[in-house]
Amino acid sequence: MLKDKTIVLGVCGGIAVYKSVELLRLLVKAGAKVHVIMTRSAGEFVAPLTFQTLSGHPVHTELFNLLQEMEIGHITLADRADLFIVAPATANLVGKLAGGIADDLLTTTLMATKAPVLLVPAMNVNMYENQIYQRNEGILRGAGYHLLEPECGYLACGWEGKGKMPAPATIVEHAAALLEPKDLLGETILVTAGPTREAIDPVRYISNHSSGKMGYAIARAAQQRGARVILVSGPVAIPVPLGVEVVNVVTAEEMRQAVLAHLEAATVVIKAAAVADYRPAQVSATKIKKGSDDLMTLPLIKNADILAEVGANKGGRLVVGFAAETTDLLENARKKLLSKNLDLIVANDITEAGAGFDVETNRVRFLLADGEVENLPLLDKSEVAWRLLDRIARLRGH
Structure with a gap:
């Protein structure tokens, strides 16, 4: 900073x-x-x-x-x-x-x-x-x-x-x-960022509004504070931060494979990506033409839950998740924290002004496994990243 x-x-x-x-x-x-x-x-x-x-x-x-x-x-x-x-x-x-x-x-x-x-x-x-x-x-x-x-x-x-x-x-x-203080020296931090895309046909896909800005801010700050950073990134329009190792992916399964491939090296995992929960059951090899029917049915199947898989194989790692919610923010975030065996979850209500997707700011709450909740004011995403890494440094004993 x-x-x-x-x-x-x-x-x-x-x-x-x-x-x-x-x-x-x-x-x-x-x-x-x-x-x-x-x-x-x-x-x-x-x-x-x-x-x-x-x-x-x-x-x-x-x-x-x-x-x-x-x-x-x-x-x-x-x-x-x-x-x-x-x-x-x-x-x-x-x-x-x-x-x-x-x-x-x-x-x-x-x-x-x-x-x-x-x-x-x-x-x-x-x-x-x-x-x-x-x-x-x-x-x-x-x-x-x-x-x-x-x-x-x-x-x-x-x-x-x-x-x-x-x-x-x-x-x-x-x-x-x-x-920057090099208080994360010796840590290998695995960060995921951005959306994933699930193809419908060669032209269309299912995705979400994630810009990747929060995940990239975390990766940049962690590298500046001395950590080795591996960034698994969905499709975004952001330059790769200086000194960060990036693995570019598109689909949820590609992100899962990349995360698992680098999990052994990681001491901290921060899952900031907005991963698609579902994908089309079948991808058309050709463009689907508009028919005469007013309705189109697109069967979907559930993607693997990457964060839950990481939490189940946590070992001595510190695992951080994100919860972007529209209702019952703390209740939903707490459920996710416990069900996925996380150490900390960053929760934000995307309906709040300045806290949604593709903006430079965020208003978040840190929920910890011991029950503590810290409410942060509306901050630039780089400052949120800094505060999050302060928490992680303390949890890791730095």
Whole structure:
């Protein structure tokens, strides 16, 4: 979580500076307090006023600026930082750091900080592959700096290859991972997410409104807190979280097979997927044509209950289920908790505002096997994931 963290964002001169503007916006949106240091050449691409407006703080540009030095100073900037990000980091900046050169505000502050530093290189592919540059990267890695590799693609200089600055959202994910406590280190967490689809014919299928956002938020947060995460995902339109092992499935039976295949390795199982309870008894090999009858009968057969099967073979694992209900929330969730041998169930009433499918928020209750119930207010799903993992960490003795 980046909320209330102080981040110093260093911006070097390069065409990728436009991505730094979006990076700043995302950091601020996540609740971070961001102070920006720009090199002189960075100001040739984007005016400091842009960063000042988005951050809500003056932009720092000069090492010897009496007003800035009086207000905050490069040492104060270095000391107050929880995390230092340089994006884009040019070959010049990387070379200076590797050589111990501190001749401007950005390099001086970097040399003075004890916060973790995340460098995001962006440059021409030939510069990136240059042996001297690669040596400098190696020096910085050895000194404890974190470097996020550039992506491959078409570059602004006209070349194609490695050198593109990654998407701002990817940088934010790396930044969050650096600041998370690693209290789930040693755990292997198996998470299911999204819907399943049960084919009727080659065109149609039975499914539900699950977006997968809750399960993906849990997987992302667990990985950032040090766990090995295996994510069994139904069909969703969400990028795979950084560092998470994903197994893509479509049907309930495919999800069951994937869960059972990875169950032995798991110490914690979190079943956040909305699995279809039934599937068509027979799948038509061809598209079913509209007939003259007003009614169509579609025989269904019950799918295997994956959560019950996991609960019956729990062993020493901690097993968490989800209950999305429309009536008798606590009663139905408690029945599910007990009948499926769960340690904890996350219950939500999908008829409540902000707690249904395909939204960014959720209002949930944690029901534990010992009878305890914790009611959470309406929260962003990432915060719900964080609270759930706090509970799991305590139950696992962390």
